[in-house]
Amino acid sequence: MIPNPPFQLGVTLASGQFFRWRAEGDGFLVSTHGRTFAVRERRDRLAVSGIRRSFAERFFALDHDLPGIRGRLLRDRRLRPAVEAYPGLRILRQDPWECLVSFVTSCASNIPRITRNLESLCRELGRKGLAMPPPEAISDERVLRRLGFGFRARHLVPLAREVERGALRGLERLATEEARERLCALPGVGVKVADCVLLFAYERLESFPVDVWIRRAMAGLFGGRRDPRTVALERWGELSGYAQQFLYVWSRKR
DNA sequence: GACCAGGCATCGA
DNA sequence: TCGATGCATGGT
Numbered sequence: 001m002i003p004n005p006p007f008q009l010g011v012t013l014a015s016g017q018f019f020r021w022r023a024e025g026d027g028f029l030v031s032t033h034g035r036t037f038a039v040r041e042r043r044d045r046l047a048v049s050g051i052r053r054s055f056a057e058r059f060f061a062l063d064h065d066l067p068g069i070r071g072r073l074l075r076d077r078r079l080r081p082a083v084e085a086y087p088g089l090r091i092l093r094q095d096p097w098e099c100l101v102s103f104v105t106s107c108a109s110n111i112p113r114i115t116r117n118l119e120s121l122c123r124e125l126g127r128k129g130l131a132m133p134p135p136e137a138i139s140d141e142r143v144l145r146r147l148g149f150g151f152r153a154r155h156l157v158p159l160a161r162e163v164e165r166g167a168l169r170g171l172e173r174l175a176t177e178e179a180r181e182r183l184c185a186l187p188g189v190g191v192k193v194a195d196c197v198l199l200f201a202y203e204r205l206e207s208f209p210v211d212v213w214i215r216r217a218m219a220g221l222f223g224g225r226r227d228p229r230t231v232a233l234e235r236w237g238e239l240s241g242y243a244q245q246f247l248y249v250w251s252r253k254r
Numbered sequence: 255g256a257c258c259a260g261g262c263a264t265c266g267a
Numbered sequence: 268t269c270g271a272t273g274c275a276t277g278g279t
Binding site: 108109110112113116145148149150151152153154 | 273274275276277278279
């Protein structure tokens with residue numbers, strides 16, 4: 001049992017940053033970092049089983065000062081409705097490799113399909129049919145096509161080879177901009193995917209992934225003239241990633 | 255049955 | 268440097 005700082009478990013899981021979960025009973029089954037566990041909200045607490053409490057606290061980023069972050073973002077009048085709507089939306093700490101596979105898979109796709117693709121991948125190639133397969137296990141494009149990855153399959157095998165050769169090694173020590181360039185050099189990885197990985201796996205909270213929803217939301221709030229990412233960094237600086245997450249969930253709800 | 259999807263790589267202009 | 272296009276399929 002984890003005493004509860006502001007946290008909306010369901011909203012956070014369903015916020016498009018993470019795909020390896022499903023509703024199970026009155027809670028959720030989550031698979032990440034090579035582990036699978038059950039989690040549910042009980043009154044003002046979070047109950048987990050199958051993992052240590054410290055693991056859950058870290059994965060769910062319960063140490064992020066969410067009230068402080070929201071307090072600062074709420075000062076922006078135009079962002080306020082999105083932030084007010086979700087008092088407990090957090091940005092998770094995912095595993096870099098899993099996150100990378102997820103967002104390469106997300107390319108021109110949709111959440112139900114991404115979820116299904118990743119589930120098939122883990123079932124087919126992962127340990128115990130649950131965990132994300134390691135890079136070594138992703139070696140045959142035909143398998144990926146059979147699993148429904150479509151044209152995304154083309155990048156995943158060469159990507160796995162690069163990661164096997166250490167493409168992600170030491171990335172956590174690089175400056176964000178440099179890490180971003182390294183990620184963008186990988187097959188199937190452009191700025192959007194790179195920014196997602198930086199935000200959701202490397203805790204670079206200043207990252208601002210721009211997809212069609214964010215582009216629309218930003219155009220609605222600030223006009224479509226300027227580059228959304230530039231606008232975001234000016235207004236929200238090192239908290240741009242959280243701003244993005246509030247905007248994403250908020251704009252999709254309407 | 256269009257139209258679009260948490261894009262990327264490639265190719266002309 | 269920028270806009271258009273193909274890529275495979277499934278959701279809506």
